[in-house]
Amino acid sequence: MSERFETRGEIGHSIAGVRDQLSLQARVFTVAVGISVIVLGFLYYQYMGLAEKYADLQAAHARIETQLEAAIASVARVKVDTEQGRVDARDIKSLLEAALKPPGAPTSASFPGWLGIRADGPKEAKALIDQYKTPVWIYATSPME
DSSP states (O other): OOOOOOSHHHHHHHHHHHHHHHHHHHHHHHHHHHHHHHHHHHHHHHHHHHHHHHHHHHHHHHHHHHHHHHHHHHHHHHHHHHHHHHHHHHHHHHHHHHHHSOOSSOOTTSSTTOOOOOOSSHHHHHHHHHHHOSOOOOOOOOTTO
């Protein structure tokens, strides 16, 4: 497929054709490189945006982990306080029950001036009050006892 060129015009014409082909290929290559640079720039921009978002998500994740650890510690403290409160409530309940439980017979330690006289009815109590002529304290037991 090679031809022999015999004149300078033929040689110039063939060189001009090659030059046109090379110019066209250079323009196509330049457009392809330009498009590639634009696409790669866009991809790099997207990558940098994703990297920033990922860093923000990592920071938020670390912050949430810290808050969760603090919440777990608070719940543990509340649990301990609740268990202690239950123990304290049981102790207080037993103390209240003991305090509210009516004692058997009063003793001289019940209150000062205790005499320990028993009256079975209002007439006997009135007689005791009249006997001392001074203010007296009367200890009454529950009617259910």
